[in-house]
Amino acid sequence: MAGSGEFQPESERVTRQLRDDILDGVRKPGSKLVERELAAQMGVSRVPVRDALRVLVAEGLVTPRPRTWAVVREFTSSDIADLNEVRGALEALTFRLAAQRRHRAGLDRLRSNLQEELKAACAGDGVRARRAAADFHETVTSMAANELLSELESTFRSRMRWLLGQHDDLMAIAREHEALYAAIADRNVALVDELVAKHLENSRHAIVAHHG
Known part of the structure; x- marks a missing residue:
């Protein structure tokens, strides 16, 4: 900005x-x-x-x-399914690389995103919470330190931000991000893989509920 x-x-x-x-x-x-x-x-x-x-x-x-x-644009169920498939494939790799390559500056930025998201979720401020959640994911992409991944992410960044905004339980998403932050900070790649899989599955269910 x-x-x-x-x-x-x-x-x-x-x-x-x-x-x-x-x-x-x-x-x-x-x-x-x-x-x-x-x-x-x-x-x-x-x-x-x-x-x-x-x-x-x-x-x-x-x-x-x-x-x-x-x-x-009115996103159809097919559009959302496509976005979820691409997101699932890329985020599994992105979070794993971020955990392997994490550094102090990236962790500080990620922690700042998380704190903003938690604060906004506690206040019931959906706009701020969803923006901070999207910032969290973009910081993870930056921490992965892979130029091709960053290029791919930039091509559909706005659509991913839209997708990440299709959640109603702000605090549940923030708590999942909190667990992911801790696992990345600990460089616990196996736990990151497990948490990302759960995060993606929970997100898919939340999006279906939001549009149901």
């Missing part, structure tokens, strides 16, 4: 705002995104809005429509 004194192009600001609105549930699936209306709401011309919509289409969060509008 750009600092308060750091210049940020309008297209990036609009993209970030729309992305956050979608991931935080402010703009619901199927909601129309009309260039003219968005430009008026955000106090910008239609050009940065058009650029932002192109980015969000590429990220898989928005579905284009003819001419000057789009809609927030």
